[in-house]
Structures are given as C-alpha cells and as structure tokens.
Amino acid sequence: MTIKEVCERYDITADTLRYYERVGVIPEVTRTKSGIRDYREEDIQWVENAICMRSAGVPVEMLIEYVKLFQEGDSTIEARRNLLMEVRVGVQEKLCQYQETMDKLNFKISRYEEAMKTGVLSWEA
Amino acid sequence: MTIKEVCERYDITADTLRYYERVGVIPEVTRTKSGIRDYREEDIQWVENAICMRSAGVPVEMLIEYVKLFQEGDSTIEARRNLLMEVRVGVQEKLCQYQETMDKLNFKISRYEEAMKTGVLSWEA
C-alpha cells in the first residue's frame, strides 16, 4: 500500500505519516528496494493505533516510548502494560471532562431554546 | 477574590487567567480602584465556564466569539445558541473518539495481563 492510499484511507496527510515514522510514533515502515514506503498489514496496524491514540490526545512522547519498549522485546511486557495503564488514566480523566462539558452544553442550549420560545432570559454567562 | 485565590481554587496559573481576559475568553474582570483584579461571583462563573470548555478542547477562538456575542446583548441569543450547538457537535465527536480509545486501551491492557499470567504472547502492536 502506498503512502497515498494510506492517507486517503485514514484521512491523514503524507507529511504527518512521515513525521510519525521519523520521530518514532510508529516503527520504520517497510520499503520497496528503491526506498519507497510500502505499508504492509503490520505497518497499517501501527498507523491505525497511532491515529486512534492521538485522537484521544495521547501525547506523541508516550507513543514513542511505547514503540521503543515494543522494539526491545518481551522483557518490556510489564513496562508496556504500565505505560498503557498510565495512558488510560489520562484518557479516562479527559473522558470525564468531556462528558461534563457535554452536560453543561446541553443545559445551556436548552436554556437558550427556552429563552427563544418564551422570550424570557433570566440568566447570564 | 484575588487572582491568586482564583488560581488556587481552579489550579490554573495567573498568567493563563490574565491571558484569557486579554484575548477575550472571559469578559474584563472587576477591578479595585487601584486597578487590581477582584474576581466577583460573575467573573468566577466566566472563569469556570472557560476552564470547563477548554478542558474539552473547545478552541479559544470559539469562546471569544461567544463572549463577544454575549456582550452584544439579547439580539444575539440565537447566534449564541447556534454557536453552542456547533461546539457541541465537536465535543460529541471527540467524546466518541475518547470512548473508542478507552475501549482499545482496555483490550490491550487485558491482553498484556493475560500474557503476564500465562507467559504467552501471540500478538503484535
């Protein structure tokens, strides 16, 4: 799979994909003999993973750390699990904040709808 | 309430509070006659709101727009509701992505726990 196909499939730019590889958010991608990236199944799994984690705000730093540990082999299993658990704490916290904000937004919007129907606005902010 | 007290209460820096005010994420804060910020109930409501929205990744730009509309008065009620609905779409989308990432993390972590118990690792990434 060429870089372009991956871009289209995941709606991400080629620059970002190359950047991820360069800094180590994903391991080095398979290449053709002339040096062109040829994303195999495994490479794509890493790309998918990176996109998923980044979409939840997991810092690039942590993804790099994970890949590094992964490449060190089975002796880092526990360290990887610990890292994932640390990531999870952060994501869970953010998830709660997003939910709280959703609640607040729903409340505010309903007040606005009310105000628009009745013409009454008994509040601020 | 002094800026320091607000900082401590919301675990935010004074620089950030001043920045929010400067760019218009919150309206101008009440001052003492000598020009020192004295956060009143209403000011604090705005601060709380800003922190909540920012914690869900709502762009500063949108908060500024909201405050601007608010200050234009009742004629902008509908515009404000529309803005909030636009914000809600973004937050909802992010909320889903966070949930998806949580699921993935839980799955990965459980696989690691499994591997640590059994010593078997039949997977990658």
Next chain:
DNA sequence: TATTGACTTGGAGTTGACTCCAGGGAGTAT
C-alpha cells in the same frame, strides 16, 4: 519608612504537533 510580596502591563519566548518546502529520484503513459 523601608522592605517584602503580590499585583500590574506589554511583549517576547516556548511547546507540542504538525505542515510546508526545496531539491532530487522513480515509475508509468504518450
């Protein structure tokens, strides 16, 4: 009244995560 510590401003600097670009190679269609 002198020091201390918190407050003020405007502007410059930092950070994380991309995003763009110049200069050059490669593979296919005409």
Next chain:
DNA sequence: ATACTCCCTGGAGTCAACTCCAAGTCAATA
C-alpha cells in the same frame, strides 16, 4: 525520451495556547 505524477529527505516554518519576563505599582508589615 519527455512529461507527468508520485515518492524521497532534511530542515525550516506555522499555529494554538499558553508561559515567562522586565519594569514598575500597591498594600501590609517590621
């Protein structure tokens, strides 16, 4: 074999959102 479109690299540039700083003011205490 020329054009066209894609690909490559290393490095510089951009952007949002802070974060820091210098230089000065203010208020409470020794």
